[in-house]
Amino acid sequence: MDLSDVRVVMSPEQMQRVGAFRYGVYVQEQGKSARYADHAARVLIEPADRAASSLVYYIERNGIVFASLRAELLEEQDCAHAASFVTFGFMPPSQMLFLSRLMVAADARGSSAMARFFQAGFALAILKGRSLGLLTCRPALVAVFERFGCLQYADAFTHA
Numbered sequence: 001m002d003l004s005d006v007r008v009v010m011s012p013e014q015m016q017r018v019g020a021f022r023y024g025v026y027v028q029e030q031g032k033s034a035r036y037a038d039h040a041a042r043v044l045i046e047p048a049d050r051a052a053s054s055l056v057y058y059i060e061r062n063g064i065v066f067a068s069l070r071a072e073l074l075e076e077q078d079c080a081h082a083a084s085f086v087t088f089g090f091m092p093p094s095q096m097l098f099l100s101r102l103m104v105a106a107d108a109r110g111s112s113a114m115a116r117f118f119q120a121g122f123a124l125a126i127l128k129g130r131s132l133g134l135l136t137c138r139p140a141l142v143a144v145f146e147r148f149g150c151l152q153y154a155d156a157f158t159h160a
Contacts, residue, residue, distance in 0.1 A: 006120045009049075009056040018058045019043030021065040025103045048072060048100075056101075057120055059113050066105040067113035071121050072098040073128055087153050091132060097125045099135040118148050 009015050022044040026032050036046045049056050049070060059067040074093035085096065099121050104113050125133050137145060139156045146152070 003116055003120055003123075005059050006116050007058050007060070009058065014058070015045060015049060015056065016043060017060075017065050018056055018068045019045040019049075021058070021068055021105070022101060022103055025105065029106065046101075055124065057117055059116065061108075066108045067111075067117065068101060068103050069099060069117040069121070070101045071124055072100065073124075073130070074098055085134060088132065088134075095129075095131040097121060097128070097130040097133045099133060102135065102137075114144075114148060 007014070009018055019038075019041075020043050023037060023042050026034055026044055027037050027039075034044050034046075037044045048054050051072070053073045053075060055071045057069045057071065058065050074096045085093070088096070099117075102114065102117060104111070121133055124130075134153075135145070135150070142152050
């Protein structure tokens with residue numbers, strides 16, 4: 001699969017564009033609240049986006065971001081995700097890759113964007129020696145992720 005259009009955020013301007021895209025999907029379209037949503041600037045940029053252990057991927061068409069994903073290389077101190085990973089207590093976080101904030105614009109859902117992000121995430125896991133890739137989602141999206149080979153590993157819970 002060609003990953004030539006999957007980009008990694010490398011500048012504040014790119015992060016702003018991804019943040020504006022996320023705000024549009026998460027806050028405006030889906031009506032969700034997000035702790036770090038900046039309603040004045042209309043962006044959703046979180047501290048994890050700027051962490052040295054994170055990569056933010058995006059895909060654009062005609063200069064417009066239409067999909068994004070954050071990949072976090074977890075370490076021992078990353079306990080914010082502990083409730084999500086209790087099933088994997090036998091494995092240190094340093095062996096995990098956590099995928100989050102996967103969003104695709106409404107008119108691009110069903111495209112190959114998710115498949116390309118998963119391929120990029122798996123490539124990163126191999127490159128960084130990670131044994132397990134994890135993501136969390138709403139129960140209604142489990143079937144979508146299962147189409148890409150993901151397995152539900154825990155009962156539904158509400159993340160703080």
